[in-house]
Amino acid sequence: MTPFDINKVRSDFPILSEKAYGKTLVYFDNAASSQKPKVVIDALVDYYSTYNANVHRGVHFLSQKASAAFDAVRDKVKTFINAESEREIIFVRGTTEAINLVASTYGRKNIGQGDEILISAMEHHSNIVPWQMLCEEKGAILKVIPLNEKGELIMDALPELLTDKTKFVSVVHISNSLGTMNPVKEIIRQAHAKGIPVLVDGAQSTAHEIIDVQELDADFFTFSGHKILAPTGVGCLYGKLHLLEAMPPYQGGGEMISSVSFEKTTYNEVPFKFEAGTPNIADAIALGAAIDYWNQLDRVGAAKWEMELLKYATKLISEVPSVRLIGTADKKASVVSFVIDGVNAMDAGMFLDTKGIAVRTGHHCTEPVMNFFQIPGTLRASFMFYNTNEEVDALAENLTKAIALLQTHSVA
Amino acid sequence: MSSIKQIEEEIISDFELFDSWEEKYHYIIELGQKLAPLDDKYKVDEYKIKGCQSSVWLNGEERDGKLFFSADSDSTFVKGEIALLMMVLSGQAPEDILDAKLEFIDALGLRQHIAVTRANGLASMIKQMKTYAFAMTTANK
Numbered sequence: 001m002t003p004f005d006i007n008k009v010r011s012d013f014p015i016l017s018e019k020a021y022g023k024t025l026v027y028f029d030n031a032a033s034s035q036k037p038k039v040v041i042d043a044l045v046d047y048y049s050t051y052n053a054n055v056h057r058g059v060h061f062l063s064q065k066a067s068a069a070f071d072a073v074r075d076k077v078k079t080f081i082n083a084e085s086e087r088e089i090i091f092v093r094g095t096t097e098a099i100n101l102v103a104s105t106y107g108r109k110n111i112g113q114g115d116e117i118l119i120s121a122m123e124h125h126s127n128i129v130p131w132q133m134l135c136e137e138k139g140a141i142l143k144v145i146p147l148n149e150k151g152e153l154i155m156d157a158l159p160e161l162l163t164d165k166t167k168f169v170s171v172v173h174i175s176n177s178l179g180t181m182n183p184v185k186e187i188i189r190q191a192h193a194k195g196i197p198v199l200v201d202g203a204q205s206t207a208h209e210i211i212d213v214q215e216l217d218a219d220f221f222t223f224s225g226h227k228i229l230a231p232t233g234v235g236c237l238y239g240k241l242h243l244l245e246a247m248p249p250y251q252g253g254g255e256m257i258s259s260v261s262f263e264k265t266t267y268n269e270v271p272f273k274f275e276a277g278t279p280n281i282a283d284a285i286a287l288g289a290a291i292d293y294w295n296q297l298d299r300v301g302a303a304k305w306e307m308e309l310l311k312y313a314t315k316l317i318s319e320v321p322s323v324r325l326i327g328t329a330d331k332k333a334s335v336v337s338f339v340i341d342g343v344n345a346m347d348a349g350m351f352l353d354t355k356g357i358a359v360r361t362g363h364h365c366t367e368p369v370m371n372f373f374q375i376p377g378t379l380r381a382s383f384m385f386y387n388t389n390e391e392v393d394a395l396a397e398n399l400t401k402a403i404a405l406l407q408t409h410s411v412a
Numbered sequence: 413m414s415s416i417k418q419i420e421e422e423i424i425s426d427f428e429l430f431d432s433w434e435e436k437y438h439y440i441i442e443l444g445q446k447l448a449p450l451d452d453k454y455k456v457d458e459y460k461i462k463g464c465q466s467s468v469w470l471n472g473e474e475r476d477g478k479l480f481f482s483a484d485s486d487s488t489f490v491k492g493e494i495a496l497l498m499m500v501l502s503g504q505a506p507e508d509i510l511d512a513k514l515e516f517i518d519a520l521g522l523r524q525h526i527a528v529t530r531a532n533g534l535a536s537m538i539k540q541m542k543t544y545a546f547a548m549t550t551a552n553k
Contacts, residue, residue, distance in 0.1 A: 021433050344487040346465040347441070350525070354434035362465045376486075377465060405441065406488055 004301025009386050012037040012293070016386060023356030026391045031176050031204060031335055031382030032360055033226045036290075040229055043289035047282045055281055056255065070281050073288035074271070077236050080291045081221060082212040085241055090271045091279050094235035095203040096126040098222035099170065101237055101274060102199055103130035105247040106220075107168065113139040115167040118196075120145040120153055120182070121372060122175040125365040127201045131170060145171070147372055151178040151327035158187065162194050169198040173205035177364040177380065178327030179310075179335030181205070188217050197243065203227055207384065208306060208333045210299055213238050225283060230290035234283035237274075244270045251276040302385035306334055309383050309392065316396040317381070322403055326378050337364075337378040340399075343406045345379045351402035352379075357395055416508055419500045420516035427520045436522065437489070444491030447498075450484035461536045466490045468537055472544030477552075479506050479545055483537075493534055501541055506552075509545035514538060 002008070010016050013035045018025050027035060047069070053062035055070045078086040092098045107130075111117065117131045121144050128142075135142050143161050146154045153171075162169075169191045174181050188198045197219035202211060206223040213221045220243070224235040239247075249256055249267050253276035258266040267273045313336045318325050322341040340348055349361035362377040363370045370377055381395055414422070430436045454471040461468040466487035473480050481502040483494045500516065501509050517523065517534075 344466060344489075347487050347489045350437060350489055353525075354432075354437045405438075 001296065001298050004298040004305055004385070006305065006386070006388060009297070009302070010388075012039070013386055014038055014041070020356035020358070021354065024394075026357040026387075026394055028381040028383065028387065028391070028395065029358045029360050030207075030384040030387075031227070031364075031380065033232070034207060034229050034384055035386070036229055036231065037293050039293055040231065040286045040289045043286040044231065044282055047285050052282070054278055066281055066285075069285050069288070070279065073284045073291075076288050076291045077238075080211070080294065081206075081223075081236075081238055082214050083238050084214060087270050088238055088241050088244065090237040090239065090244070090274045091284055092222075092235050092237050093233055093280070094224035094226070095124075095201060095222045096224075098220075098235060098237035099127055099199065099201065100130045101250045102170075102220055102239070103134045105250050105274075106197075106243065107131070107134045108137075109246075109248055111138050111140050111167045114165060115140045116143050116163060116165040117141070118143045118145065118161055118166050118169045118171075118191075120171045121147040122151065122153070122178055122180060122182075122366065122369050123170075123172050124176055124201065124203065125367070127170055127172060128368070131168075140167075141165075144368075147369070150329050151175070151180050151369075151373075152329045153180075153182055155183065155186065158190055162191060162196060164194075166191075166194065166196050169196055170201065171198070172201040172203075174208065174333050174335075175327070175366070175369070176204050176335070176382075177337055177366040177369050177378065178329065179332040179337065179382075180327060180329040181209075181331040181333050184218070185216050188219075192217065204335075205333070208303065219243055225287045225290065228290060229293055230287040231283040234280045234287050236287075241270065244274070247274075249273045249276070253277045255279070297385075306383055306385050306387075309387055309389065310334060310336070312389050313381060313383065313392045313395070316392055317399065320396060320399050320403065322407065323399070326373055326375065334383045335380060336382075337380045339375050339378055340403055340407075343403055345377050347406050348399065348402045349379055351405065352395070352398055355394070355398045357398060359395070413503055416500055416504055416512045420514070420519075423496065423499065424516050424519045433525060436520070437525075440492030440496070441488050442492070443495035444485075444488040444493075447484070447491045447495045448482065450482050454482070455484060461533050461540055466533065468494065468533055470494075470537060470540050470544075472541065472548075474548055477505060478503050479509060479548055481541060481544070490533070494537060497537060497541065506545035506548040510542055510549065 015035050051062050051065040053066045055067040074086040074089045077089045131142055146157055148154050173184050184200050191198045199220035200218045202221050202223045207228045219240050221238040226232040256268050256273050256276040258268050317336050323338050326337045345361040349359050352359055360380045455469045459469045459471055466485055468485045470483040481498050485491045
């Protein structure tokens with residue numbers, strides 16, 4: 001493995017040499033979606049150009065080739081997150097669908113009237129709403145691990161929140177709006193001590209941490225392909241095999257059945273039981289290419305680079321007058337979220353856009369976090385290993401300009 | 413007073429001077445910063461249009477058979493958008509406001525930037541202005 005080289009990795013991503021309004025593109029919206037290396041784009045083109053066919057049901061050349069490539073990805077994912085068996089990997093559209101799947105199957109079967117589901121105060125809406133829907137249906141109660149002012153979970157509150165009624169815990173690994181890295185291993189340890197299964201939302205963590213589901217002892221773990229260099233529309237749910245086997249199916253249709261008659265349908269085995277219909281073959285194959293990319297990358301070097309970027313960006317941005325950082329946890333990854341006194345976040349975000357700098361503004365689908373900090377939203381710069389200090393310089397410099405323009409006359 | 417269509421044409425020709433999104437952004441921000449302040453009594457929920465990333469307060473008043481708007485927002489850019497809408501619609505007859513197609517918005521080449529209409533509530537502002545116009549035509553019947 002070659003040591004991490006920023007110039008080399010940047011050249012792997014065609015889009016990074018694109019312009020925005022004729023200006024050098026600076027892409028700091030990685031927490032929303034990562035860019036794709038050429039090998040991932042090529043994998044898509046190659047699939048559609050040379051072996052596009054439906055999988056698992058064809059006796060012909062193309063279908064066999066597509067099936068082999070598709071099946072190989074499950075094994076790659078298994079190794080990538082260190083699952084015990086490739087049968088523990090279920091292809092889904094992304095983290096949102098993965099959480100909905102668990103809520104609709106495991107949740108519907110195991111959670112009843114008066115039971116409690118525990119989430120945290122920094123969850124993305126996709127790890128709130130599916131549980132709220134389940135609670136509404138079952139008469140269950142949603143409990144929340146609170147935050148402190150730094151945007152960290154108040155772990156002292158956890159033992160009391162894990163009650164005899166708690167039937168499930170679902171927490172985010174790294175917060176998309178704050179960047180906080182949560183002590184999920186400790187949460188899992190405490191929950192397991194009371195026999196409660198835990199889902200870890202790894203949408204943000206999978207690109208920044210080396211994931212080992214067995215070491216975490218997570219019962220379920222989810223990630224989205226598009227946030228880890230793969231295309232949109234594909235992601236994975238990991239679940240411990242004995243849990244998956246005991247769960248009812250999610251959607252009905254082809255592929256998920258063993259046999260069908262009008263009297264009785266028997267279901268296919270795990271993981272196919274949860275994968276009704278033609279899977280997202282092309283994007284899954286490209287996810288495999290993304291995992292190959294991660295595997296040849298010096299991930300330790302990349303993580304170190306990212307941490308240095310985060311440190312540098314945190315320093316530079318916090319030094320800009322009128323800026324207040326939101327989310328100052330001791331353990332953070334890849335996100336700098338902030339507000340500016342007297343300046344609307346969207347106005348500043350649009351200013352940065354005119355300069356070719358892509359950030360995100362708003363509540364980042366974490367309205368409860370914004371309510372906690374009593375702000376309508378933040379500007380968020382989120383990094384990937386292909387970002388540079390020079391890009392951070394451009395952000396800080398243009399942020400200062402935005403504030404000078406927008407704050408002078410702003411009344412609000 | 414010029415007709416809605418005439419004012420739209422004038423704004424379109426003003427915007428033809430701008431080559432880039434950056435120039436248009438600055439112009440709209442400037443319009444926003446110049447927008448006359450809204451009386452505080454209107455900055456309450458009753459007059460509020462909530463967008464995803466900004467809030468707008470809008471009031472409409474009848475004077476001599478014409479409808480006049482005043483507004484504010486916590487976003488300067490959105491105030492600039494309001495200023496553009498007000499240039500076109502404020503002081504017009506309610507029937508004309510109701511009929512206005514406001515095609516100039518597309519002609520300004522801003523659509524991709526405010527494709528976030530969902531986010532900044534431009535569509536809601538237009539709807540609210542038309543609601544005032546509708547209320548006025550109904551009241552006058």
